[in-house]
Amino acid sequence: MTDVAALTPTEARARFRAGLRVPTSGWSAGWTQANLLAVPRDLAYDFLLFAQRNPAPCPILDVTEPGEVSSLRFAGDLRTDLPAYRIYEHGELVAEVDDVTDRWRDDMVAFLIGCSFTFEAALLEAGVPVRHLEQGRNVPMFRTSVACRPAGSLSGPLVVSMRPMPASQVATAVRVTSRYPAVHGAPVHIGSPAELGITDLDAPDFGDPVEVRPGEVPVFWACGVTPQAAVMQSRPALAIGHAPGHMAITDIRESEHLVP
Amino acid sequence: MTDVAALTPTEARARFRAGLRVPTSGWSAGWTQANLLAVPRDLAYDFLLFAQRNPAPCPILDVTEPGEVSSLRFAGDLRTDLPAYRIYEHGELVAEVDDVTDRWRDDMVAFLIGCSFTFEAALLEAGVPVRHLEQGRNVPMFRTSVACRPAGSLSGPLVVSMRPMPASQVATAVRVTSRYPAVHGAPVHIGSPAELGITDLDAPDFGDPVEVRPGEVPVFWACGVTPQAAVMQSRPALAIGHAPGHMAITDIRESEHLVP
Structure with missing residues (x-):
């Protein structure tokens, strides 16, 4: 292989x-x-x-x-x-x-x-699990209830990617990804999917669902599918x-x- | 006052x-x-x-x-x-x-x-001198021999601002200003003004000259007058x-x- x-x-x-x-x-x-x-x-x-x-x-x-x-x-x-x-x-x-x-x-x-995807190697290096890699799937992505700031003829919702992880590793994930603002940087939201208008973590709008284990926290990053959501709207x-x-x-x- | x-x-x-x-x-x-x-x-x-x-x-x-x-x-x-x-x-x-x-x-x-100008308070806080403030002058700015990457009808040279400081404080200035990428961030050039096509530090293209003391190093930051240099060209x-x-x-x- x-x-x-x-x-x-x-x-x-x-x-x-x-x-x-x-x-x-x-x-x-x-x-x-x-x-x-x-x-x-x-x-x-x-x-x-x-x-x-x-x-x-x-x-x-x-x-x-x-x-x-x-x-x-x-x-x-x-x-x-x-x-x-x-x-x-x-x-x-x-x-x-x-x-x-x-x-x-x-x-x-x-x-x-x-x-x-660019910072996932750095997450792994820091000991943070990347579940969709473990499971051989595409990352789960969700259309949220958060509106982007419009520009001219374009408007639409924020789309996020989600990676679940143990609560003890969330701060590490923030620290590691904060160093990569050009590839979305720090998470935009940690825990509380309902606050983003996400009702079912097992039903992503794009990509595949991944396992969220007991006690794990879903961590959400801004996603570059957002432009396509703006096109759809x-x-x-x-x-x-x-x-x-x-x-x-x-x-x-x-x-x-x-x-x- | x-x-x-x-x-x-x-x-x-x-x-x-x-x-x-x-x-x-x-x-x-x-x-x-x-x-x-x-x-x-x-x-x-x-x-x-x-x-x-x-x-x-x-x-x-x-x-x-x-x-x-x-x-x-x-x-x-x-x-x-x-x-x-x-x-x-x-x-x-x-x-x-x-x-x-x-x-x-x-x-x-x-x-x-x-x-x-936004990060000058942070430089002072870190003990780095800001000479034009000490002297009550405008910051010296220079048109360089470095070309910006063109876009459509616009092209022109990089313009830089210059702050002189003791060699022992240059690393601190880099560290402090790296944290502010939205206001030009880290220096683009340290020492060697001739490499930027600058022949006389006492004759800036914009702003005022400032004193460079013996042993001090000129530190150059990218400058937001660059768009006006592109307009001129x-x-x-x-x-x-x-x-x-x-x-x-x-x-x-x-x-x-x-x-x-």
């Missing part, structure tokens, strides 16, 4: 380009994973401003020139090198595919947005995102984001 | 609105100071992307809706409540005034950008900035920016 943690970003992207369709948690340790949102140029200002106003869910790592399919920080092809994509028309999910070459317009601007003519959990593996070292 | 450090943002802004025209270093301790760049809506995407690509000199604190003159984070009037402004037409500085009400178009978008039809050193005093607590 391949040690996916040991693959370079180039090696990982080649597998996804060849058709492999799996969540990327645990892949390419030490390299930054990213959410994708690509929109036509006429929506780009609204989205960049939405990201600026909602930096916890939308930390921007890079922005392409209109029509370009790679960037300084992602040397692959953004249309083929992610494991899977979601295509939205007027806010409706119309397709989940592993290649969006035929839908990439000449004026598409792609935004790469930090992903919390705001209904622009066209938007392309990654399939949740199926990320862009960038050429940015994870250590580049560390703050003291 | 008024203790300007003790004034609230509202009190400080009232004095500037009434016509007081002084650098704001040392004013309203504990509150965030900000650089201003206001441009017509059709240039707003290029500038927001320029800021995203150059986060050290251009950490965005807030962006107004087109035509608005205040924001969530600046409860005053952006056209009157800074001590002084600079107006650029096609890249030329055409006026330095204390009120820009008559030049504020209905489609102006204002960007508030973090300013390093890129020559958009209209842009309005603050006069260097004469900042917007915002309603954002300095502590809000602290990272671990």
Whole structure:
């Protein structure tokens, strides 16, 4: 079995380009994973401003020139090198595919947005369990009742990822992830899922459910699927995102984001 | 003599609105100071992307809706409540005034950008000298030979502010300011001004020269005058900035920016 943690970003992207369709948690340790949102140029200002106003869910790592399919920080092809994509028309999910070459317009601007998978190696190193990795599943993600700050034509709810852990390790998880603001940073909410409007931890809106053991606390991080929730609510003519959990593996070292 | 450090943002802004025209270093301790760049809506995407690509000199604190003159984070009037402004037409500085009400178009978008004056209280608290405060001058700022990453129609050089200090205190200054990435964060360059293309520390491009004592090291931080240097190079039809050193005093607590 391949040690996916040991693959370079180039090696990982080649597998996804060849058709492999799996969540990327645990892949390419030490390299930054990213959410994708690509929109036509006429929506780009609204989205960049939405990201600026909602930096916890939308930390921007890079922005392409209109029509370009790679960037300084992602040397692959953004249309083929992610494991899977979601295509939205007027806010409706119309397709989940592993290649969006035929839908990439000449004026598409792609935004790469930090992903919390990036700090999971640091959590493990600190002894904090990462349950979806243990269980070989995608991370559970939830649409919340918290509204993002709108920008122009875009508005929508905050989406969060959830990792359960023993109460004794929550402070460590906060301390470790606080050092990575460019990939969502510290948790936005600890415990009390009902306060986020989450009624059933076993029924995530995206990804897979994971086991929450007795006495464990659910810890919630802002999630880069938030832009897709804004697309669903705001209904622009066209938007392309990654399939949740199926990320862009960038050429940015994870250590580049560390703050003291 | 008024203790300007003790004034609230509202009190400080009232004095500037009434016509007081002084650098704001040392004013309203504990509150965030900000650089201003206001441009017509059709240039707003290029500038927001320029800021995203150059986060050290251009950490965005807030962006107004087109035509608005205040924001969530600046409860005053952006056209009157800074001590002084600079107006650029096609890249030329055409006026330095204390009120820009008559030049504020209905489609102006204002960007508030973090300013390093914000962390000077923390430097003093840590025992690091702030020479321009000691000498009652504006901070010295230099246009460098380092190019910013361009965005659309905007390109230009990095501008830095300089604070000299004993070699034994440089590490402390790095440690303290690293905690404030939203107001330029850690120094971008320490010592060796020639490597930045700076030939004479006594001849800053903006602000005032300060004394550099024998054995002291010049420490350089990215500066929020960088957008104005981009305006000068890129020559958009209209842009309005603050006069260097004469900042917007915002309603954002300095502590809000602290990272671990």
